[in-house]
Amino acid sequence: MKLKNTLGLVIGSLLAAAAANAVAQGQGAVELEAFGKRYFTDSSSNMDEGNLFGGSIGYYLTEDVSLGLSYGEYHDIRSENGTGNKDIKGNLASLDAFYHFGTSGDALRPYVSAGFAHQNISNVPDRTGRDHSTFANLGAGVKYFLTENFFAKAGVDAAYNIDANETEWLAGVGVGLNFGGATAPAPVAEPVVAEPTPEPTPEPTEPVRVELDVKFDFDKAVVKEESYSDIKSLADFMGQYPQTTTTVEGHTDSVGTDAYNQKLSERRAGAVRDVLVNQYGVGAERVSSVGYGESRPVADNATEAGRAVNRRVEAEVEAQVK
Numbered sequence: 001m002k003l004k005n006t007l008g009l010v011i012g013s014l015l016a017a018a019a020a021n022a023v024a025q026g027q028g029a030v031e032l033e034a035f036g037k038r039y040f041t042d043s044s045s046n047m048d049e050g051n052l053f054g055g056s057i058g059y060y061l062t063e064d065v066s067l068g069l070s071y072g073e074y075h076d077i078r079s080e081n082g083t084g085n086k087d088i089k090g091n092l093a094s095l096d097a098f099y100h101f102g103t104s105g106d107a108l109r110p111y112v113s114a115g116f117a118h119q120n121i122s123n124v125p126d127r128t129g130r131d132h133s134t135f136a137n138l139g140a141g142v143k144y145f146l147t148e149n150f151f152a153k154a155g156v157d158a159a160y161n162i163d164a165n166e167t168e169w170l171a172g173v174g175v176g177l178n179f180g181g182a183t184a185p186a187p188v189a190e191p192v193v194a195e196p197t198p199e200p201t202p203e204p205t206e207p208v209r210v211e212l213d214v215k216f217d218f219d220k221a222v223v224k225e226e227s228y229s230d231i232k233s234l235a236d237f238m239g240q241y242p243q244t245t246t247t248v249e250g251h252t253d254s255v256g257t258d259a260y261n262q263k264l265s266e267r268r269a270g271a272v273r274d275v276l277v278n279q280y281g282v283g284a285e286r287v288s289s290v291g292y293g294e295s296r297p298v299a300d301n302a303t304e305a306g307r308a309v310n311r312r313v314e315a316e317v318e319a320q321v322k
Contacts, residue, residue, distance in 0.1 A: 026104055026181025031058035031066065033153065037172030039074065042161070047088055050077030052170060054092075060181060063104040068113075070094045074121065090121025090130075096137055104181070105148075105267055107219050113139040117159060135159040135168075148260050149177050210237040212248075212315040214272055215308065218255070221267035223275055231272060234317060235280035241319035248273045248315045250291040251298075253307035258293060265291030272313045 037052040054072025061067065070093070077088035096115030102108065117135040141155020153174045160167050212234045214227045223231070238244050250269030252261040269289035276282045299306035 027060055027062050029060040029066075029178050029181030031060070031068070031176055031178045032056070033058070033070075033174045033176030035070075035072070035153070035172055035174030037072070037157075037170040039077065040169040040171070041077070042164075042166040042168050046079060048076075048078045050088070051075045052092060052172070056094075056174075056176075058098070063181075064100045066098045066100070068094075068096050068098060068115075070096070088121055090119065092117055092119050092135075094118075094135075094137060096139070100143070103222060105221060105264070107145050108142065109145070110142045111140070111155075113137065113141075113155075113157075119161075133161050133163045135161055145178075147257065148263055149179055151176055151178060207318055208321050209316060209318040210234055212272075212313070214313040216268055216311045216313070218253075218307075218311065219264070221264060221271050223271050228275065228279075231275050232280055234315060235276050235282050237317055237319075238276075238282050238286065241317075241321075244317045244319050245286045245288075246315050246317045248276070248287060248289040248313055250289065250313050251296055251310055252294050253310040254294045254297070254301040255307065256294075262291055262293035265293045267291075268313050272315070 033056045035054060035056065039050045039052050041047045041049060052072040052074055054070060056068050056070030058066045058068035071091065073091045074088060079088065094115060094117035096113045098111050098113045100109045100111045102110070115137045117137055119133040119135060120130060122130045137157055137159050139155055139157035141153060143151045143153045145151045153176065155172065157170045158167060159170060210233065212230055214223065214230065216222075217224070234246070238246070248269045250265035250267070250272075252265050252268075254261075256264070266289070269291050273287050273289040276287050277284045294301070294310070297306075297310045298312075299309035301307050301310060
């Protein structure tokens, strides 16, 4: 396959995925990438350094683990030993497994990788015909998500040539799209049919209320350890008054696009809801969550202090007591 056809297919797929505006970065997500790498050959191979251009497709088995299949073609590699002014032509196909650090939805996700590759090149010094080699790969790098779907990538790969007993290196950058992922849906509570009870004689009551305000780090949806005691206080209040319900409301500052901040606010609200339900035992049917993005600031987004106040999740519970 010609390189321009390969890159055309990858770029076309990226554009189609962007138009679909699909959910990203979850289990079952598909990742498409176009890359360029610098190829550092082993000195014993008698070949100059060169470039590898191509594309890849990946599939996420979990939110952290993915498999990737890539194809690239070599350019600008020449022989060094005086056997003629030969251009080295060929390609490299790889199958690798990736483990991503951090949390799905984070802007910065480092990774490590391991796998195997097959190299097919021609005009190799001191050899006739095409040369086929099998490589064992180890790599490391980082992805930076400019939006929820679009990312830039940089990484380094060590490629051990099993057939020639030598190690070569590739360092490169790429851009890509991650789309089609799905997060686990929140459990749907079965409706509870209450037994009819005699209506009590009305007695004087007064309202009691507890409020929750959880702050988040920039571009994060992870509940900080210091906020757990406040969340527990709200859970204890709801345990004391089992008839109460609440809505957890997520908010962001104004940095980023409206669409990205909407998703971020929903993840923040969901994270606090998960602590209430899964860690402190509040019934799932009693807690709902909603995200408002950057639409409801309580402080000036023009300052860092104001933006820190706006990165929050709020909730309140009110009960009537005798």
